[in-house]
Amino acid sequence: MKFEGTERYVATDDLRMAVNAAVALQRPLLIKGEPGTGKTMLAEEVAAGLGMPLIQWHIKSTTKAQQGLYEYDAVSRLRDSQLGDEKVHDIANYIKKGKLWEAFTAEEQVVLLIDEIDKADIEFPNDLLVELDRMEFFVYETGETVKAKHRPVIIITSNNEKELPDAFLRRCFFHFINFPDKETMREIIAVHYPDISKSLVAEAMEVFFDLREIPGLKKKPSTSELIDWLKLLMADEIPDEILKERDPSKAIPPLYGALMKNEQDVHLLERLAFMHRREMR
Incomplete structure (x- = not known):
């Protein structure tokens, strides 16, 4: 299973090598480069080239790492309990799955794009270290452990707006997309x-x-x-x-x-x- 580029995306030899190295090492591929050099599009084309579904998680300044795992809607559960709704007895009805949960439980291997990780606060990458390493996480509200059925191909993009923690960088395969000649x-x-x-x-x-x-x-x-x-x-x-x-x-x-x-x-x-x-x- 190797990425050779696609008809819609011109990938240099170095970039193809970086993608395939990250897949072989089973490590996230961290892509940096000027805005507009095709970092996000790379994930789309890797998914197309490898024949895998693509799951995209676009990061904002307000995004928290927990949202990638799941969110528990306690307010809706409280409201439903006041209204006497029967579904309130199953807490799973108030768990919203995040993009990592989707990627971990997909029936086939997927490409997971974590786009513009540098937009989030400095603790965001560190908060994902264990989950990306072990390919599992614990849901406290239901007591279940969500494990990856297939290890996703993870592509992380950054525009260098802020430095990423060393502990996070050690776990990634890095590639900088040079501006095209x-x-x-x-x-x-x-x-x-x-x-x-x-x-x-x-x-x-x-x-x-x-x-x-x-x-x-x-x-x-x-x-x-x-x-x-x-x-x-x-x-x-x-x-x-x-x-x-x-x-x-x-x-x-x-x-x-x-x-x-x-x-x-x-x-x-x-x-x-x-x-x-x-x-x-």
Whole structure:
């Protein structure tokens, strides 16, 4: 059982090796990289490539580790007891299964995505150490132990918003997705738009990579933003010449809203264009 990539996802040799190493070691695969480099999509494609169902747990700043196991709704049980509802006698009616419970009790091996783990508080990863190690957890309200029928393939993503605990990192296989070089980027674009004009791709990529090299950008445009920008360029039938005849005194590319996502970076480009116009006088 090896991941070789899919038709929809361009996986480098290093990335394929990392996925297969994590599967062989039966350890969570921790994926880091710039936002927009396909970390979440990787889990979807690993599931497709290995022929497994995908269970996704998207982490928020308010998410607690316990929610991945289960939640006990004591308020509903109290209300039902006041109303004389018969189901109040079975506490299992008030247990809501979490994503880890779903993954552990699935009838076949699944891929479990724990997405953007760095959004949660610092204790969140440590609170899952025992469960991810032993592949089981105890439900105090019912007295049962939930054990994994099949060890899931666990993929954990992080945008590096905060450091993860060492004890958690020791239990993971780590891979950093480097930003694609131009050749890999062409392959990614071809997957999304197989019939796109090669000249449009060439000129758009020049603009895109030039933007990324501008010092002082608060947020560099990402792969997913390049894909969106190309879609707009094709939809609006922007001629290749507009991109080819780049004028440094007009630094902002057409439909820049797909690439630039904050006003500071737009103002930076405007200042660069203004300074170039002054130099040309």
